Amino acid sequence: MEEPNLSYIESMSGGDIAFEQKLIDIIKEEFPQEKQVYFDNINSDNFKNAAENVHKLKHKISILSLEKSYIVAVDYENSLLEQHKDGKEAFESILQRMTEFLETL
Amino acid sequence: MKCIIVDDEATARTIIGQLCSTVNDLDVLEEFPNAIQAIKYLNQNEIDLIFLDIHMPDFTGFDFIETLKNPPRIILTTSDPSFAIQAFEYDCIVDYLVKPITPQRFQKAIQKAKTALVKSSPDKSVSAQPESSAGNDLYVNIDRRLIKIDIPSIYLIEAKGDYINIKTEDKNYVVHSTLKKIEDKLPDEVFLKVHRSFIINFNKIIDIEDNSVLIKKDVVPVSRSNRPELMRRLNLL
Numbered sequence: 410m411e412e413p414n415l416s417y418i419e420s421m422s423g424g425d426i427a428f429e430q431k432l433i434d435i436i437k438e439e440f441p442q443e444k445q446v447y448f449d450n451i452n453s454d455n456f457k458n459a460a461e462n463v464h465k466l467k468h469k470i471s472i473l474s475l476e477k478s479y480i481v482a483v484d485y486e487n488s489l490l491e492q493h494k495d496g497k498e499a500f501e502s503i504l505q506r507m508t509e510f511l512e513t514l
Numbered sequence: 515m516k517c518i519i520v521d522d523e524a525t526a527r528t529i530i531g532q533l534c535s536t537v538n539d540l541d542v543l544e545e546f547p548n549a550i551q552a553i554k555y556l557n558q559n560e561i562d563l564i565f566l567d568i569h570m571p572d573f574t575g576f577d578f579i580e581t582l583k584n585p586p587r588i589i590l591t592t593s594d595p596s597f598a599i600q601a602f603e604y605d606c607i608v609d610y611l612v613k614p615i616t617p618q619r620f621q622k623a624i625q626k627a628k629t630a631l632v633k634s635s636p637d638k639s640v641s642a643q644p645e646s647s648a649g650n651d652l653y654v655n656i657d658r659r660l661i662k663i664d665i666p667s668i669y670l671i672e673a674k675g676d677y678i679n680i681k682t683e684d685k686n687y688v689v690h691s692t693l694k695k696i697e698d699k700l701p702d703e704v705f706l707k708v709h710r711s712f713i714i715n716f717n718k719i720i721d722i723e724d725n726s727v728l729i730k731k732d733v734v735p736v737s738r739s740n741r742p743e744l745m746r747r748l749n750l751l
Binding site: 417420421422423425428431432435436438439461464465467468469471472 | 571
């Protein structure tokens with residue numbers, strides 16, 4: 410199973426450790442909020458808004474270098490736009506892995 | 515260049531801001547989490563460039579552009595490559611960056627913005643042989659005439675020695691140039707180099723088989739090194 414990592418952040422920081430930490434702090438602040446909004450929408454079957462939330466979360470998935478998970482998120486977003494929840498479990502498992510990874514930083 | 519960043523995601527604004535800090539003559543004047551605040555700012559301030567997220571709640575990046583009477587140059591930023599064609603409809607859009615943005619791709623976008631600004635500047639020096647315009651058109655020099663080619667109509671470009679053969683829906687153009695030069699003038703989201711001698715219009719693909727792509731009636735080889743990028747871009751079922 411693919412694991413989150415900081416390779417993208419390190420590749421674009423140019424070795425600027427202060428920037429890396431700043432970005433991580435912003436992600437740690439923003440990610441739980443976006444995740445909560447997603448859960449609120451999916452739990453109330455608000456498919457369109459949930460799809461938008463997944464769309465936004467995709468960026469953080471890619472920032473944490475989860476390339477395969479990104480494809481899972483794309484599929485899930487499309488599924489939500491068609492009023493289905495196919496891929497929900499896999500997507501939420503990705504969110505959980507990201508949560509656990511961010512707690513280690 | 516003076517620029518602003520418009521994106522509802524703080525993470526994205528931070529990344530773009532960091533990338534901007536690596537460019538000597540690029541100053542980020544402001545960042546905005548929504549288009550409405552940016553419009554208010556633009557009513558009172560002049561800037562050269564906007565980094566604009568397409569996918570924002572309530573007011574999308576395209577809605578935002580529609581409200582601007584004299585839009586500055588715009589670099590779109592998005593997680594969704596499927597808007598690339600729509601982006602072509604706006605002359606002010608100089609490039610289209612798919613997130614996560616890499617430093618290399620960002621630098622290329624900045625070069626495009628600088629080129630577009632020079633071309634639109636009233637005191638610009640006129641180039642003897644302009645090769646492109648920032649929009650849908652590409653000008654090529656054939657027999658001392660500058661001939662306009664509609665970029666979306668190009669489906670294939672093939673390198674042949676010191677020349678390139680540009681194939682469009684209507685006709686073919688043989689131009690004294692290199693694949694590298696024309697590649698820099700074409701939008702990355704639509705065109706893809708699949709072989710050292712071929713650039714294809716991604717939207718014109720009919721089918722793909724192992725190491726080749728069928729475009730119109732042309733079977734184009736795909737090199738091993740370029741195949742992963744081709745596969746990555748496919749909307750696979």
